[in-house]
Amino acid sequence: MFGSFVGAFRPTITALGGHTWRIPWRLSKTRKANVRKRLREVDQVVNTLVESGVQCKQLDLAMAMPKEHEMASRDKYTTFSRKANKHRKGVHKVPHFTKRPIPRTTPTGF
Template sequence: MFGAFRPTNVNLGGLLWKTPWKLSVTRKANARARLKKVDAVIESVRASGVHCAALYRALELPKECEMPAKDKYTVFSPHEKGYRKGIHKVPKWTRRTLRTNPKGF
């Protein structure tokens, strides 16, 4: 009866979802395309004549073409060795606005 439950890698602390240590070329391209789509939506809302606080905050953000690669693919993290970590390590990174980082990092 005791032998019916064999330990597996997951039960012994193995990772079920393995996150790669760096972004692949495809995931980088998808991130850039996502930023461009968001820029297009912000521009179309601005052109429509709507005025709201969220639009003003969105207009202050840099566009995808104005962002350096460092800010496109990494975010500031005070706990990391070089104070940067990949955007894919951030929970829900496809749904967050990660365009601004502290100056100098």
């Protein structure tokens, strides 16, 4: 099929559907450590707001979420996805996962 392509118009791996960048299929130790660190930092911010006496609905919801040390590794490193196999995908596959909040619990029913 591709034998007739020669010269400048022959297909490359990228042209045949290859990725131009790679997302590793598994989180490395350092990336996992950074995820845990970010979760702990969020916990510290929530604790600081609670101690300051601020009250709001979002703060109450944040207090109801489990702390980093209470979370299972499944919830730390994966997130819910309707399209993924078994409805979970690695947190590093979420676009901009370091900048957007990742839910700490799985929706009910899954």
